[in-house]
Amino acid sequence: MKLTTGWLKPPSASIGIDHLGTQAPCGMIYGQLLPGITNVTDRARYYSFYPWLVWSYDQRHSKDNPAHFVEHFRRADCLFTLIAERHSQVGDQDDERHGIAMVGRNKLITALTRLRAGGSLRLSQYATTADSVDRYFVNRLGGLSQYYAGTLANLMIMQTSTTSWTKYSTEYGSLLARDFDTNVAGKLFWEKVEDDEISLADLDELSSFCACNIPSSPAECQHLTDIFFDGKVRYGEEGEQRRRSLALIQQLANALPGEEDLSEEVFRACAYTGVLPGGLPWTIPQALQNTCAHWVVYVRNDLLSVAFQTILSICLTELQPKTSDERGKFGSIEAFSDWFVGSDKMDEVLNELEYETFVNLVEHASILGPDLGDWGDMGHEIQLGKQLIAGWRGGAEVPLLLARSLELLAMLVARDDLTKQPYSGLVITADSLRDYPINLVSFRNRGADWQAMSVRQMTSDLMLWCMNTHIRVALRKLRQSGRSTFQLHPSELGVEVACVQVPVPTQTTPRFRQAVRILRDLGLLTRDGGKTRLTDPGRRLMEVASV
Template identity: 25%
Template sequence: MNNWGDGFPEWTELGQDSGLDPLGMQRPIEAIYQSLLPGISTITLRYRYYSFFSWVLKYYEDNIRNTDPAVFRVFQRRCETLFALICCRGEQELGIAGSDWAHRMLGEISGQTGAALVDFSVGADPDAEISLRYLRNKGGAFGGIYASQMLEMGLIIIPDQEQDNPIPICTERALPLAAAYDSELSSQARTFFETVEMGAVSISTLDMLQVMKPTSIRSYSDEHRLLKEILLGKSATPSTADVMRRSTLLMLLELADVREGILRGEDAKWYWYETSACDGDGAGRSGDSDVQQLWALYQACDLMRLAYEAILSAALTLLEAAPLRRMTLDVLVDELVGFIAPPDDLSWKDYVQQLLSKDEPAAARRHSAAMLDAIASGATADQVKASLLLIAALIDEASDLTALMGNALSAAEHFQSLKSEVRFLQSSNADNARSVIASMIRNRILKRHLWVASRKFRNQKAYTFLMEPEEGVLRYRDHFRVSPSSPRLDQALRFLKDIMLIDDGGVTSLGRAEMSAA
């Protein structure tokens, strides 16, 4: 019987939770990109929500003033449902919270006259049946999506629930934005809140309120100016978050200005990674070189995670195909190492040098693409080979990031990261290559997953095992999707588009003006 070590539970049918972050490598990666784009998340999809919620909070503070969170939640959710209906009427808006519900409600009165009413009171009710709600989350779009990012951007204050007034309020920074949004609506602001109180809206009123849509921001208006200043961190006393966000956004503008076609976040990640060794030249401005280095470190960390997860995915594929979906750990490791077929007479260092001697520029990008293609096509052997080639390329390129890894990757030791894996592999330089690869697969990937899943089960009661120890063998349980992380860059590009600094043709005249003024 295999000795799995302490902390590995035997197989059980308890729970059906999916295995997110199966190797526990996401936390250090998230810490990097969250510091580079504070105030934007992967689910904050439209920038005008920041104007809208500032305005909603100011109205509540001035006119309702009820300190009961339950009263605020009903009001806030009604505002959100009405906003969703406005945005889904006529020209469709992307990234609107509750759009599926809104389209369904509008579909029910399709073809009726402008006096036809949509009752949104039930959909907004946080205690309604889940199937009737516009969003399952009782906190709505504000509580579940935007509040934390508006807090990070310095727009709102969220008091402790124990305080006399626990309702979020606008900061001094947000008050001019709320006033500017109110000015854009003019008399329609009153119509909106009267409709919120009614809980039902006519088609004609929805048409009247189209000015509220995210794409209806007027260029050169006070709201537009304030949104630009807030997003780009323009302040007499900018915070660290403002400075980091501003640097990343200006780098995106500069990159969009020199590239053909629509810039994607994936393009930016690779460009900054591959040009990071050029003393910041890839950033376009010397002042952004540190930020570009952090983006390069983020990408290297994420690629190491992908390579390890691809090997774990290959192990699960072998387990699933095995008799009774079971294999011993030793046999599984041997099969995975066999795909790579390293020579028996080379040290790890010499083997890596042998692999790198065949490489050309942009090796990491090529090996990453080959690895993901192999996963998609089910070519398990090629998947493992490409993963090892990617790891070798990362170990070589990590020398340019050594100092930065020491400062930026400061998570607890139980989080694996580029730093921990570079340290492990470099400390094994003199060891036999086959032994090092086998140890990496056995201890850093397969047993690592069992340890991570065990901690999640013990601490969070979440059952995330993708394979399970069972009487000396590993038993296949489930698969997972290997994919690059999403570091908010596409959302940042969407925000730049919302305030007309970029469009489908690249950087606009407004965007170039911001670049010139930087």
């Protein structure tokens, strides 16, 4: 009998993400502010199409053949995407309205190109579960299992399942499916799925299925709007927070100057500062102010994360041996940090900052730094965060990146309102932060300690905090997943860099893009002259949701 001694096997390496765990609290925050919308649930019509797909299959077939269900589900999933892409090509060619973010789109665009060249297309060629270059999606139940199943279950639209079969909820899912069914050519759709052969004319005849057509299906549109804005008060605190955040996005779209477009970048800055592009105050209804305050915490935590990611990347860059003789140059991370703060590069940092102590750097930020509302100033924390990301990608020198990181941290310390808890009003406890040592709570405590230090001492402590935290986070991931995500590790030769490429500092993605796309799918936002603006139904709903 063959025995495999698992504990002797080296762990498989993985590039990994969030090497410091600084992005996790950001995810906790936006997860509470936009529940029911995730970074992979991009289109509102999937919230009604998937329950309809299972419901309408049940009207036509028995429930005792999982293989038949999977085969027909995958064909239908492909057909749904092909319809949307075709509708874009023969209509306004606006991908954002039709084909963007549809499941398997990249593969199926190629299929549609072949179809346009003449003849017909077999759905099974792309819906196959076999390992094929044409396969539209690996997961057996396509975009439902991969992206939407958990969210639809949380919204009580569908039920989770550990088998190949999936079910709609009889309380909400079946009603939504029936609403969807009233405005689509369901009989023809299933005929084409069964026939396994489609033409361009078929896709045109099925255009009512396109993701852009929710506003043309009044009962479905109202049902989906009630889900996202919790019009029936079914979802408790989660429903209220989702409604408030969506209303806040609508409020910003309504308040922006005519030349400005609604974007995640603008939303971050306006929510954080309460000031619109151009300097006018953003007047937010009283009912939405707590929600906006939570988004302020999100932006603050994300800026903190970008600064610390940059520090870790600087450490990894400086630890990498330039020649073979330099390998094992540092016996410990303490030896490295001591070396760095005594180096010429640290001297350049101090020349850039013009301050020797961290408390003076914080005082400068507080007294001479830009006002909170002046977020276009290059010294503002919003701009400093952008400079770190762009600077790293653009190959900026280490001293400049480190100086900007320290300025950003000093700005965050200077802006900290000590009368409030760092995560006030959010369900984020000490226990939930236990695996993420660098967070707004620990940063407040560390920031107080740093004000008794010189900038050199503070930088040494900062680098040690980053490197120790990374090792702790990587050890936890190794224990939980069996995968090694170490970017550096101690060895018999000393501290060694384990990554091939130093990770690039990044922002988190707070579901904003998905929320805007869903609002547009529902007909509540529209593109007008290249700008995103409220529709009349959107304005009416915003007013109701903002009280």
